[in-house]
Amino acid sequence: MEITFYAVCLILIAISVFIRTQEVKRRNESYYLRAYFDIFELPTLAERAIALEQWETRAYKQAYPKIHNTNVLPPTSKNVISIHKSI
Amino acid sequence: MLFVYGIKKNRLDSTEIIIYACVGISYHFAQTLLEMTSFYTFYLYFAACCIAVIASSLFFHVILRVDHSKSVYFVYGLLFFKFFMYMLLYRVRVIVYSSDESIMWLINTQSFLVLLSDFLIVLILALRVSKWKLRFMQFA
Numbered sequence: 001m002e003i004t005f006y007a008v009c010l011i012l013i014a015i016s017v018f019i020r021t022q023e024v025k026r027r028n029e030s031y032y033l034r035a036y037f038d039i040f041e042l043p044t045l046a047e048r049a050i051a052l053e054q055w056e057t058r059a060y061k062q063a064y065p066k067i068h069n070t071n072v073l074p075p076t077s078k079n080v081i082s083i084h085k086s087i
Numbered sequence: 088m089l090f091v092y093g094i095k096k097n098r099l100d101s102t103e104i105i106i107y108a109c110v111g112i113s114y115h116f117a118q119t120l121l122e123m124t125s126f127y128t129f130y131l132y133f134a135a136c137c138i139a140v141i142a143s144s145l146f147f148h149v150i151l152r153v154d155h156s157k158s159v160y161f162v163y164g165l166l167f168f169k170f171f172m173y174m175l176l177y178r179v180r181v182i183v184y185s186s187d188e189s190i191m192w193l194i195n196t197q198s199f200l201v202l203l204s205d206f207l208i209v210l211i212l213a214l215r216v217s218k219w220k221l222r223f224m225q226f227a
Binding site for chain 1 (some may be wrong): 130131134138141142145148149154155160163165170174177178
């Protein structure tokens with residue numbers, strides 16, 4: 001019983017460390033650059049076009065999260081860029 | 088109250104909403120199912136609650152494809168700490184099976200450390216909800 005608990009705990013620690021490494025990797029800038037070059041290894045042109053579009057969306061979101069949220073999410077008092085606020 | 092206020096004021100990220108919802112649900116069930124425990128399974132049960140919070144939070148993060156923030160990893164660390172403290176006391180109580188009198192100092196220390204970690208978990212939520220930000224300790 002007790003050993004099961006420790007085993008589950010160890011598994012959870014391993015999973016959380018794995019998820020953390022994946023997240024850090026995804027936040028790294030070179031991750032998107034590598035994904036860009038991987039697109040050109042796809043066999044057909046149609047597949048490349050779809051993959052490129054998806055890559056652009058992800059890269060745009062990564063580079064400019066505030067502007068991406070303004071364009072994609074419905075407008076709220078938080079994400080609307082108002083000229084009156086800046087004045 | 089803090090959690091609902093944070094959601095209403097839109098000050099919590101989805102990652103923090105997931106972890107604190109899991110913590111809240113776990114605490115609720117921990118109180119309602121406490122009567123099912125006995126002298127030996129009491130601390131084991133609370134250790135299982137800590138594990139259940141982490142497992143459910145990880146599950147929802149993976150399913151909903153939400154990235155963890157640093158504060159959530161800090162909460163995981165506190166929950167793992169709580170888990171080990173509960174398991175330590177469970178093992179000691181199995182060995183010293185007659186009464187708790189001889190290990191009262193250990194039970195008191197364990198209670199203090201567990202309550203301190205609970206307080207830190209709530210403090211992180213309060214810091215995230217409040218407008219006051221600590222410059223030297225950015226959690227998000």
